[in-house]
Amino acid sequence: MNKYLTQLVELCEHDKELDSFKPKIEAAQARLNSKVNQIDKAKNEIDVLNGEIEELSEQISLTNAQIAELNAKSKSSAKKSASLKTEKEIKALSVEVDITKEQLSAANEQIDRLEKHVETKKALIADLEAQKSAFETELEEIKAEVSTQMGEVEESRSKIYSVREKLIKSMDPKTVSFYEKIRKWASNTAVVPVRKQACYGCFMRLNDRVYSAVIKSDDIVTCPYCGRILYKEAE
Ligand SMILES: [Zn+2]
The missing domain is CATH 1.10.287.1490 (Helix Hairpins)
Structure with missing residues (x-):
């Protein structure tokens, strides 16, 4: 990560x-x-x-x-x-x-x-x-x-x-303000894990492209459906 x-x-x-x-x-x-x-x-x-x-x-x-x-x-x-x-x-x-x-x-x-x-x-x-x-x-x-x-x-x-x-x-202040913006509506689920290739905020299944980006985690990836920040939990 x-x-x-x-x-x-x-x-x-x-x-x-x-x-x-x-x-x-x-x-x-x-x-x-x-x-x-x-x-x-x-x-x-x-x-x-x-x-x-x-x-x-x-x-x-x-x-x-x-x-x-x-x-x-x-x-x-x-x-x-x-x-x-x-x-x-x-x-x-x-x-x-x-x-x-x-x-x-x-x-x-x-x-x-x-x-x-x-x-x-x-x-x-x-x-x-x-x-x-x-x-x-x-x-x-x-x-x-x-x-x-x-x-x-x-x-x-x-x-x-x-x-x-x-x-x-x-x-980084930009990262913080990005997080705060999402937190306004998502509250404690602003940053959610991905499990079984699904966003654990909205439970929608992620396509392979988004999923591999999450796994790679070079960048901050958001869910294309709900906009929450996604991360892959450590095994
Ligand atoms: Zn989502």
């Missing part, structure tokens, strides 16, 4: 390696995001439940006010009863007292119900708080892991990068 081609193959390998870090970085970011989302979801659910508890507490205060009113009414009925003379008046008051009693017991039942709802929601909040704090601990662990991982990635990346830079400096 001629020197230019060897350099191109090497350059393409470095670029491939550099690109291979991307999914690692994305996967780490995705792990972080998913944990942050879980924490946010728990937070939102807690907020909703707290809002519902507030509403229930308002209903409880209203019902308590109603109970106070009904109790006052019972007291005044009791006072009134001493001054009543006719049977009709007594009967009317007794009906009123019964209604007030029923209303009081309904209001008290309502309070019980509302308080039970509040208790249920508070228990849910406690569960969610526990979940949230577990998620927060996990997030811290993931952050530490990711930071170590990213440190390693950064180290390998900068090593490869400096090797790549050195290589580029030693190369």
